[in-house]
Each structure stands twice: as C-alpha cells, then as structure tokens.
Amino acid sequence: MNKYLKNLLWLLLAVLGATAVGGIALNRGESVNALWFIAAALCIHAIAYRFYAAWIAAKVLVVDETRATPAERLDNGRDFVPTNKWIVFGHHFAAIAGPGPLVGPTLAAQFGYLPGTLWILFGAVLGGCVQDMVTLFLSTRRDGKSLGQMARDELGSLGGAAALIGTFAIMIILIAVLGLVVVNAMKHSPWATSTVAATIPIAMIVGLYMRNFRPGRVLEASALGAILLLLSVVAGGWVDHHEGLRVLFDHEGLTLAWWVMAYGFAAAILPVWLLLAPRDYLSTFMKLGTVILLAVAIVLLQPHVKMPALTQFIDGTGPIFGGKLFPFVFITIACGAISGFHALIASGTTPKLLANERDIRMIGYGGMLLESFVAIMALIAATVLEPGVYFAINSPAGVVGKEAVDAVAKISSWGFPVSVEQMQTLARQMGEKTLFARTGGAPSLAVGMASIFGSAFGQGLLALWYHFAIMFEAIFILTTLDAGTRVGRFMLQDMLGNIWPKMGQTSWAPSVIFTSALVVSGWGYFLYIGVIDPNGGVNILWPLFGIANQMLAAIALCVGTGILIKSGKLKYAWVTGGPLLWLVIITSTAAWEKITSTDIRVGFFAAANDLSTKLAAGNLPPEKAAVAPQLIFNQQLDAWLTLFFVMVLWVIVFDMLRVCWRHLAGKPVPALTETPHMPSLLVEGWVRD
C-alpha cells in the first residue's frame, strides 16, 4: 500500500510539473503568476533528483557506500575530515553559488521569460548537475585531485594544460565582467557607492575581531559584521542626503573602475585574515539570508511575471546584447544551468570532506539544483518588472540614446511602453537620480527584488530595499573578485615558478606584487574597456565569459566521458557525452558567430572594421573618436581570444576521443588512476542523519 501511495505521489508531482511547465510555455499575452515557475522548478528538480540522479549514482557511477572516502583514509583533522553531509552541502553550495546565476538570467530576460526558464531547468538537471556530480565522484575516487590533475592523468598532458589555461582565462574574464556590473551599479550613485565602500572597513573590523580580539569566534564576528552592513545601507541614505558628503561618493564609471582595480590589487596582497576571509563570511551569510528571504517573499506575494514569453529580440537585435536566441541564451545563462567553474570546486575541496560516497548525489547533484533554483528566482525578480522599465534600466546609452526622452521613445517603439515620468518616479522611490542605462543586471534585479520585498514587507522602505539588494550583490561580487585575483596570482606564481623557482614562492614579496599586478592588469584592462565602451561593455564581456565558462564545463565533461569509457561503461557514456555534445555545439556556434558575423553588434571583427571605417571617414563624434582606437584593438583582441577558447575546447575534445578510440581498439592508454578499494570503518555505528 505504502509503495502504491509513494508511486501515486510521484505521479501527481509529475503531472503538476508538466502542467506548470506547459502553462508557462503556452501562455501568451497574459501575465503569469510567479508561483507557477516555482512549482515547475520544484517538481522538475524533485523528479530529476529522485530518478535520474539516483539512476546515475547506482548504475553509471556505481557509488559504493562501503568504500572508505579520502576524508576517512587520509583524515588529518584539517583539510581531510569526514563531515556530516548537510555541512558538506552547506560548504559546497556556499562555494558554487556566486553572482553568476543572478546576472545571467537577468540579462537573458531580453528574449522573454520562456527560453531562460527552460534552459535553467533542463540544462541543470541534464547537464550542470550531472557535471558537478560526476566530477565530485571522480575526484573522490582519486583522493580529491583537481580537475587539471585528473585531465592530465587520465587524458594526457595536453588535457591538463588545457584545463589550466581555461581556468586562468575564465578567471580573468569573470572578474572583469563582475567588476563592470558593480561599477555600473555604483556610477553616480552616492548611496550605492558609499554603502559598497563601507563594506571594506567593516570586513577589516570583522577580520581584526576574529584575529586579535576574540580569536576564532567566527559567528560572533560575522553577526557583528552583518549588523554593521545593515547599518551601512541606512547610513548610505544619510550620505546621499548630505550635500558635503555626497560629492565624495558621486563618481564617473571610469573613476570607480580605477578604484575597483586598486581594491583588487590590495586584496590580493593583503593577508587573507584582514579582508578576504571576513568579507567571505559576511557575503556567505548575506547570500543565504537574502536567497531565503526572496523565496519567502515570492511565495507570500505571488508576483506576476509581466515580461512576454518571447520577445522580438530572439532574432538577434536585442538591446542588452546582440545575437540570436540560439546559441546566445545558452551562453548568457551559464551559471544557473551549467557552469564549468563548479568542476573546480567539486574537485578539490568538497571531496576531501565527504564521509561516504552515497552523499555524492545529494551534494553534487543537489547542490547544483539549488543553484538552478536561485537562478529561477533571479529570473522572476527581473521579469516581474514592467518590460519597458526592464529595458530602460538595462539598455546601454549607445543603443537607445543618452537622453531620457530618446530612450523611452525608442523602448516604447519596440512595444514596451514606458515614460520618462515613470522612470523618474521609480528612481526617486529607489533613492537614485536615474536608473537609465544601468546595464549589467544588478540594478534591474535590485529594483525587482526591492519591489517584491517592498510589497511583501513594507512599501515605505523601497529605497532601503533597493540599496540592500545592491549591497548584497556587490559584496559577493567583490568576494569573487578578491578570491579570483588571489587564485589567479597563485596560478601565475605556480606557472612562473617553473621558469624561475623563486617566483614560485607564494610569500616572496616581489613575486607577490609582480604577479598580483599582472593579474589585476589582466582583468583591469577588460574592465577599463568595458567602462569606456558606449555600448556598455556587458555586450562584449558577458558572452566572452559565457563561452569561457562553457568551455571549462566541456573540459570537465570530457574528463568524465573519457573515464567512463576507459572504465568499460561505453553504454552509459551518453550521460556526460550528451551534455558535452550540446556544449560543443553551442560554444562553437557562439564563437563562430562572434568571430565571423557581419552584424556589428555580434561579430567582433565586423565591429572593429565598422569602427575603423567610420573613424577614417571622420564620421564619429569627438568623444567617441577619442576612444575608438582602443575599442578597435579590443574588438580584435576579443575575436582572437574567442578563437583561442574554441581551439582549446576542440583540442581537448579530440584528445578525449583519441584516448577513447585507442581504448576501444585495445591499444595502450593512460591507466585509470582510481585509488584502490578500502573498506570503510565508518559505515557501521555512525549516526549521520
């Protein structure tokens, strides 16, 4: 009876899920209650987790709960520690969830709500979650080896080098684009700028508290920091109303970009305990708190999604970024659906904490499901805005015009009515001077979140909610920026150490300063160009980031597919091979279009040529002519960079195919490096749940 009841329950869930997906997919012309999105996500996630993930764990990976994990065998009380699965889940989720799933879906909303929703849901359950789980499993079976090491051991040195270069490249582009998102949120906004600036001394206070005042009292210090952060949001409002103070924080984008670079450099050379570690505690607490708050607010308020299912911009003429629905929706929403970056977390830290292999499904697959859920909520927050307002906030001045009147006329002519008064009222409510051309996703998401929070918990505080949301996004964007710069520095020191061993010493001051400066100038360059680009920079940088991130995902899936085939599981190779094929198709198509398209808003070379012709003919206004040579150089550089990414991708795909072919033909291949089976002593008598 019980079994029938369970089956009935799953059947009901499947019907509900199908109804929800069908409802939001087939709806035309009416607004949709956001609860349908939540229902669709929960049903699809639950079914995928219960059936697909369980099947992969049992049949494809064959997880063995009697086998000792690296945490058990190598337990040293520090990095290898068998840990309760909920704790590992918390660590893993905090590490994988960054600003990506918030920004990507917001940008992709220019195609309408439907493409993004479908890709986030199905991309995650068939691709992203599988990648995370398989990588976690493989690394667990190899004493917590990193993706790069696994690629080198299992496929060959070519694969290892590709993984290393891929990781470094993606880090640089990621930091630049995230820096740009923060700069666009702060420019000419004394409230946002002062609040974000305040997070730096607050992090230092927390760091000193944990280090000197009450060593190791992480929770106390974080609670103190969280209170100070909330106060800084309120204090930002006072700064904004104070004539003398507000000018201190009222800056052009370029000035702010220099400050962000200076900050990144400082964060990379300062000791971790002073800035990086305390900031990370604060951002983790803020992130979890806000995500829970947003979920509660959406369920309570049940806002209506006003964006149409599809907009006319699926033809590639979108204002936020150019390019057709295929392949650009898949490139834009990288993190909420499948993110190569996660493979770096799933190989490395997390496997060293796993107490038992059976937790791999929950942590690898489940962690990514939750990230996908966050992406769905970000999509809801962006699409509950009036479409006109959404486009007014996100369209760069270079596309719709600098003056508010021109911008609203242009946006209204697309069929998304919006008026200057409406935007002015909204800006006033949010405590800002203007909300036009704040490209990048953070401000429109903040407006969306503020209106959801405002309606659920008090309308009078809209400006506070808006700046809270900006602070919340900025704090973990800056955390990614610090941590990324630091990781980039370590990688660079490691690489240079091969040439000149002294450079490899991570604590040698000249090496630290030199490599940090190099990494900061790497992303600083792209940030600088992004800020001076009248088309907003996001148009160029986000697709580049998406391509790099999907390339890294493809590398992880190549490692997974190669190992599956080498382990004699050819008949299951489609589990990772399918998503891999899809990623290769979308990444290559996107790269092809970014390189060869004649549309100047898509093709890098086309844009460079167009600008050179205009510059030579003297058709450019003086302020644009001044930056044109740099923009031309940058477009060409981006084209070559894209070509490089896609070549790295193809090299590793062919390397994987070569290894698989040799294995199937019975020729020698690099041996499997799986650690031999040792029985677990923890299984019996250890209460875990």
Place this chain on the structure above:
Amino acid sequence: MLNRLKTLWQMMRRLSGDDAYEQYLRHYAEHHQGDDAVTDGTTEPILSMEEFFKQWQDKKWKGVKRCC
C-alpha cells in the same frame, strides 16, 4: 524543539568554522597523543587557539574556494 535548535546551532558553528578549534583538539587527542603516536613519531606540539586559527584561515584560502 530545543534539541532541534541546538542541532541547528551546532551545524551553523560547524559550517562557519566557529568550532574548528574544538574539532582540532578532538582530532589531536585521538591521533597525536598516547602511546601509538609516541611510537610512530606523530606527536606534534599542540597549537594555541590563535596559532591554529591563523593556520586554518591561511590554508582555507589557498586554491579555488569561490565561484561565479
């Protein structure tokens, strides 16, 4: 109810690293003390809370720890 809250609190402490030093002490008592450790030479001086926290934090931030 009270027990649940207690468990939740324990989890928060574990997740944030608030009880990392207590964990270390427990590990130390189990593995680096007593006759076994003396004979196979794995004894090491016990770290103070400050020292431990310093090492723990520095170690935590080597490598990729945060994502996009």
